[in-house]
Amino acid sequence: MNVVTESPGTEKSVWGRDDVTSAKGAGDENFPVGSLLISRRKRPAVRIYYNFARVVDDMVDTTRLTPAQKIARLRAMAEVVRGEREAPVRADAQTAVAVRRMLLATGVPLETATDLVEAFCRDAVKNRYDSWEELLDYCRYSANPVGHFLLKLHGEDADSLAPSDALCSALQVLNHIQDAADDLRSLDRCYLPLPWLAEEGVGIEALRLARSKPGLRRVFDRLLDHVDELNREARRLPDLVRDRRMRLESAVIVEIAHRLAARLRRADPVAERVEPGRIDGLVALGASLRHLI
Structure with a gap:
């Protein structure tokens, strides 16, 4: 039985009175949570x-x-x-x-x-970040454990972890770019490195505008340059995964990460929500089938 054994006052101060869980679900993620491929x-x-x-x-x-x-x-x-x-x-x-x-x-x-x-x-x-390295260290805890969980659940070898880390970090940064305006507006949180914004002569308030200013666009593109490097490393992942279904799952996610990065190059995440669609998923699945051969 998992029941409270400490004094009620102590537990109340830790857990509080309310469950604050939101209605957010698997559809809010950039990758298929518990998909049929698994x-x-x-x-x-x-x-x-x-x-x-x-x-x-x-x-x-x-x-x-x-x-x-x-x-x-x-x-x-x-x-x-x-x-x-x-x-x-x-x-x-x-x-x-x-x-x-x-x-x-x-x-x-x-x-x-x-x-x-x-x-x-x-x-x-x-709620603020000062460098790419600082952002990557955050991804080490916020995103990379997800890949480790999935791979270890499937009994995969340790050599798959580095490209998995690259993929999960890429997905996390892509999510930061997607949600940059909303994160600032609703949470007063900005993952874009502040010195990069300063170098371009813009502040975080540029995220509150109707569309990206040129300087902010260059910061997004600079982040995407780093994401492209991570995505290139992530390309190695499917071929290192032994489990056939997990290999296909990882290949699809790699393809989605590439397609989302390319889409964010073309579209403005401040002006609109930029996210992978059903066509992206189908194309990613088609491109990934070669890993089953």
Whole structure:
């Protein structure tokens, strides 16, 4: 039984009264969460992991908690995953219980879940970035664990992790570009390196305009240059994956990352939401079939 054993006051100060989970779902991601390409036996584990990731993401993005309250709740989630704390019988906290059980059952390291919490704790107090290296370090915790989870769930070798890290970091930065205006407006958060904006003579307020100014466009393109480098490294991933279905899944995601990067070169993420469509998914699937031969 995962029940509260500490005093009610202590638990209330950590967990708070309300579940702040949003209605956000798998359709909000750039990659297919638990898609039909993944083995039916593995999909429940993927859903459990995704549900946990979504809940901790919601905890840091809510406006109903202070930064200190967010960090306390996030740290508690990580402690539940590590088996250091009991969880209250509430939907959000129980995702940590479920992910712990699943990780122990599958032999996937607990860090694939707790590293995500580290990233979101940063989001609770850090809303500006000063360099590409700083942004990549954030991706190390916010995105790369997802790839590690999927690969280790499928028993893949360690040599697949580096190209997986490149792919996951690329997807994360692409998401930062997609959501740059909305992140500033709704969360006062900007992942674009501030010195890059200064070099182009623009400030973050340029993200509040109706369309990108030329200087802001150059910052987006500079980020996309780095994403292209990551995507080139990510091209190696499918050929390193032994599981046939996971190989196809990774190949599709690699193709989607390339197509989204190209689309963001052509379109203005400030003026409109730029995202992969159904045609992108079908083209990516078609281009990936060669990895099954």
